[in-house]
Amino acid sequence: MSNQNNQNGMNSQSNPSTPSNPSTQSTQNTQNTPSSPTNQPPSAAPVTFLPKHGHYRNLRVYKVTEIIYDITYYFTRHYLSHGDRTVDQMVQAARSGKQNIAEGNQAAATSSETEIKLTNVAKASLEELLVDYEDYLRVHGFGLWDTQHPRYEKMRRYARSEQIKSDYTLTMQRMNDEELANLAITLIHQAIYMLHRLLVTMQNRFVSEGGIKEQMYRSRVDYRNSHRE
Numbered sequence: 144m145s146n147q148n149n150q151n152g153m154n155s156q157s158n159p160s161t162p163s164n165p166s167t168q169s170t171q172n173t174q175n176t177p178s179s180p181t182n183q184p185p186s187a188a189p190v191t192f193l194p195k196h197g198h199y200r201n202l203r204v205y206k207v208t209e210i211i212y213d214i215t216y217y218f219t220r221h222y223l224s225h226g227d228r229t230v231d232q233m234v235q236a237a238r239s240g241k242q243n244i245a246e247g248n249q250a251a252a253t254s255s256e257t258e259i260k261l262t263n264v265a266k267a268s269l270e271e272l273l274v275d276y277e278d279y280l281r282v283h284g285f286g287l288w289d290t291q292h293p294r295y296e297k298m299r300r301y302a303r304s305e306q307i308k309s310d311y312t313l314t315m316q317r318m319n320d321e322e323l324a325n326l327a328i329t330l331i332h333q334a335i336y337m338l339h340r341l342l343v344t345m346q347n348r349f350v351s352e353g354g355i356k357e358q359m360y361r362s363r364v365d366y367r368n369s370h371r372e
Contacts, residue, residue, distance in 0.1 A: 199244055208334050211237055211240065259342065
C-alpha cells in the first residue's frame with residue numbers, strides 16, 4: 144500500500160499538465176501584438192510655397208511671338224541688304240521678345256520680381272521691333288495699314304485666327320514686303336497688348352499674394368503653428 148502511494152505521488156509530480164492562468168496569457172498576447180497603424184499620429188501634409196504656373200509654350204502670347212520671330216527672320220533675309228545692321232537688330236529684338244517670355248515664365252516659381260522684369264523686357268523688345276517695321280514702310284514709300292485701310296480688317300482677322308498657326312510659313316512666301324511688314328506689325332500689336340494684360344495680372348497677384356520671400360515666411364509660420372502641442 145505504501146509503495147503504491149509513493150508511486151502515485153511520483154507520477155503526480157512528474158505530470159506537468161497543470162492549467163495555466165488565463166489572465167497571464169492575455170497579458171502576454173497583448174504585449175506581443177504590434178500596435179495598430181491607426182494609433183499612430185497622421186503625417187503632416189506637405190508644405191509648398193512655390194506658385195504653380197503653366198508652361199510658357201501654352202501661352203497664346205508666346206505662340207504669337209514665335210510667328211513674329213519666324214516672319215522677321217524671313218523678312219530680313221529677303222528684303223534687307225546683306226550686311227545691314229538692321230538685320231541683326233530686328234532678329235535680336237524678335238528673339239528677345241520670345242525668349243524673355245519663356246525665361247520670365249520659368250523664373251516665376253522663385254521670383255515674382257524677375258518674372259515681371261523679363262516680361263516687361265519682352266514687351267519693350269517688341270515695341271522696338273515695331274518701330275523697325277514702321278521705318279521700313281516709311282522709307283520705302285509703302286503704306287501702314289491702319290483702321291482706315293481697306294485690307295486692315297482682313298489682315299487683322301487672319302492674324303487672330305487659328306489658321307495662321309498652321310500656314311503662315313507658306314503665306315509669308317506669297318506676300319510682298321509691304322504685305323509681310325503689315326502682317327508683322329499687326330501681330331506685334333497683338334503681342335504687346337497681351338503682354339500688357341499679363342503684366343497687369345502679375346502686378347495684381349504680387350499685391351494680393353506678395354513676393355516669394357513673403358510666401359516663404361508665411362509657409363514657415365503656418366508650419367510651426369500647426370506643429371505646436
